[in-house]
Amino acid sequence: MELIRVEEVSFAYLPGKLVLDRVTLRFDHRSTAIIGQNGAGKTTLVKLMKGLLKPFDGEILIGDLSVKKVTAASLAKRIGLVFQNPNDQIFKGNVLEEVMFGLLNIGVEREEARVRAIRALEMVELEGKRDMNPHDLSLSQKKLVSIAAVVAMDPEIIIFDEPTIAQDHAGKERIKEIIRYLDEKGKMVMTIIHDMDFVAECFERTVVMNRGRVLLDGPTREVFSREEVLKEAYLELPTVAQLSKRLGLSETFLTPKEFIAHLEGRIKG
Amino acid sequence: MKSISLYVDRQSFLHRIDPISKIYYIVAAILVPILYPSLTVAFAVMVISLILLFLGKVIRQTLSVYGFVFLVLITVLIIQTLFYPGNETPVYRIGQVVLYREGFFYALTISFRVINIVTSFLILVFTTRSADLVESLVRKGLSPRFGYVIASVFQIVPEMMSAMGRITDAQRSRGMETEGKLSVRMKAFLPLIGPVVLSSLLNVKERALALEVRGFNAKGKKTFLNEEKNFLAPTAVQWSLLAVILIAIIWRIIQ
Numbered sequence: 001m002e003l004i005r006v007e008e009v010s011f012a013y014l015p016g017k018l019v020l021d022r023v024t025l026r027f028d029h030r031s032t033a034i035i036g037q038n039g040a041g042k043t044t045l046v047k048l049m050k051g052l053l054k055p056f057d058g059e060i061l062i063g064d065l066s067v068k069k070v071t072a073a074s075l076a077k078r079i080g081l082v083f084q085n086p087n088d089q090i091f092k093g094n095v096l097e098e099v100m101f102g103l104l105n106i107g108v109e110r111e112e113a114r115v116r117a118i119r120a121l122e123m124v125e126l127e128g129k130r131d132m133n134p135h136d137l138s139l140s141q142k143k144l145v146s147i148a149a150v151v152a153m154d155p156e157i158i159i160f161d162e163p164t165i166a167q168d169h170a171g172k173e174r175i176k177e178i179i180r181y182l183d184e185k186g187k188m189v190m191t192i193i194h195d196m197d198f199v200a201e202c203f204e205r206t207v208v209m210n211r212g213r214v215l216l217d218g219p220t221r222e223v224f225s226r227e228e229v230l231k232e233a234y235l236e237l238p239t240v241a242q243l244s245k246r247l248g249l250s251e252t253f254l255t256p257k258e259f260i261a262h263l264e265g266r267i268k269g
Numbered sequence: 270m271k272s273i274s275l276y277v278d279r280q281s282f283l284h285r286i287d288p289i290s291k292i293y294y295i296v297a298a299i300l301v302p303i304l305y306p307s308l309t310v311a312f313a314v315m316v317i318s319l320i321l322l323f324l325g326k327v328i329r330q331t332l333s334v335y336g337f338v339f340l341v342l343i344t345v346l347i348i349q350t351l352f353y354p355g356n357e358t359p360v361y362r363i364g365q366v367v368l369y370r371e372g373f374f375y376a377l378t379i380s381f382r383v384i385n386i387v388t389s390f391l392i393l394v395f396t397t398r399s400a401d402l403v404e405s406l407v408r409k410g411l412s413p414r415f416g417y418v419i420a421s422v423f424q425i426v427p428e429m430m431s432a433m434g435r436i437t438d439a440q441r442s443r444g445m446e447t448e449g450k451l452s453v454r455m456k457a458f459l460p461l462i463g464p465v466v467l468s469s470l471l472n473v474k475e476r477a478l479a480l481e482v483r484g485f486n487a488k489g490k491k492t493f494l495n496e497e498k499n500f501l502a503p504t505a506v507q508w509s510l511l512a513v514i515l516i517a518i519i520w521r522i523i524q
């Protein structure tokens with residue numbers, strides 16, 4: 001089933017400077033990574049899907065709702081977006097209030113909202129900070145709070161805009177777990193990300209954006225087998241894929257696990 | 270970082286006039302109608318200001334400001350036409366309500382003056398980079414600290430506007446209605462004030478820290494980052510405006 005349809009969408013912030021140029025994409029339940037260099041138009045694309053920006057040409061449908069015809073607020077139950085910069089998303093003076101904000105808006109009772117917010121904070125391991133002012137947290141913690149605030153609302157579609165910024169290894173692993181968990185729960189997870197190893201490990205499908213257009217789109221393994229095209233967008237292969245290429249192997253490996261399994265097979269066989 | 274300022278980049282002669290002259294113009298535009306309190310003078314000066322703003326090619330950007338000003342002035346006009354203490358000559362009667370001539374003209378004079386003052390400030394704000402203004406003032410001998418205060422004031426309005434846009438996006442993306450009917454917008458506006466002020470204060474704090482670590486408070490004479498800009502005959506323009514102000518004052522005294 002198609003959850004999101006982006007049809008021939010164009011967008012510009014300033015007259016004459018197209019940031020998206022007739023982009024067409026369909027999204028189903030598969031977890032999807034969106035990659036591309038800085039300024040490729042990734043954030044703009046997801047803000048359009050979220051209804052925060054309106055396309056000046058083309059059409060975006062979330063399920064059967066046209067984004068042009070409804071308010072962003074009315075889409076919030078279905079589609080959640082974790083902003084690229086948590087400072088743009090966080091505005092309450094208290095962590096728990098911040099996480100409860102969206103829940104209350106979509107009609108969840110206060111007590112229930114509280115329980116769900118605390119559960120979401122536990123998920124990002126920030127339960128202990130719930131009475132703090134979010135502005136006193138570190139950037140990585142703020143990012144986790146903003147993730148909790150969206151995940152708590154339990155929308156069908158969840159978009160992360162660079163979830164791993166400022167995160168250390170443990171933080172990245174936690175975010176990977178959250179993404180896998182949501183995927184298993186049947187949510188549609190879409191993530192803008194610059195970390196190719198992360199892409200290879202977590203996402204079934206990958207969309208490559210370049211200068212406001214879709215350059216490549218398909219199963220992640222297929223996308224990473226097109227090194228020449230990726231080069232055009234100044235993108236690198238995941239580490240394991242680079243390694244196997246250097247070793248002269250023809251297959252594209254995505255995770256260390258796969259790669260090792262293959263090597264073991266060769267040694268034994 | 271997004272550059273935030275009300276300045277509109279255009280090619281016009283007003284953009285090439287130096288900031289100090291524009292300040293003199295504001296003084297002249299305020300002083301002359303006060304010295305000569307007549308409807309005609311108020312009207313004439315207002316027209317001059319409006320023509321200048323038009324020549325600065327920034328009229329379109331200032332429309333929202335005028336929208337607000339007109340709203341206030343229409344209220345003034347209605348109230349004065351009905352209730353001005355000097356009202357004597359009725360000109361129109363709608364049932365119980367009487368409209369008076371004196372109040373109407375009094376309100377009209379106020380309106381012309383207000384529009385004139387607003388316009389002369391708009392000329393300064395919309396056709397001058399705030400950095401240029403502050404730099405000119407500091408070159409004239411203003412202390413850099415005070416210059417910084419002025420620069421901040423110039424930034425605070427656009428900064429609040431951009432904070433407002435940011436926070437509105439954060440709110441509607443998590444289900445709070447902010448679009449559509451006026452009543453919805455009003456309801457969404459109140460909870461916005463706290464976060465906007467907070468976010469602006471945080472910005473101010475960060476900026477203060479950034480200045481501090483770069484030695485803004487260091488003792489000694491400060492030098493300028495930029496070469497002095499080439500404005501259109503600054504001395505001539507400044508002296509002409511000063512002359513206008515002086516002549517207006519002297520004329521008034523000897524009359």
Ligand SMILES: Nc1ncnc2c1ncn2[C@@H]1O[C@H](COP(=O)(O)OP(=O)(O)OP(=O)(O)O)[C@@H](O)[C@H]1O
Pocket residue numbers: 013014019036037038039040041042043044045084
């Ligand atoms: N509010 C804005 N006003 C004007 N131009 C903007 C605005 N936001 C983004 N842009 C421009 O639009 C283009 C695309 O921006 P966008 O944020 O969508 O890129 P991105 O792919 O998300 O990049 P990044 O990886 O750096 O986040 C960039 O050239 C950017 O400078």
Ligand SMILES: [Mg+2]
Pocket residue numbers: 042043044084161
């Ligand atoms: Mg981005």
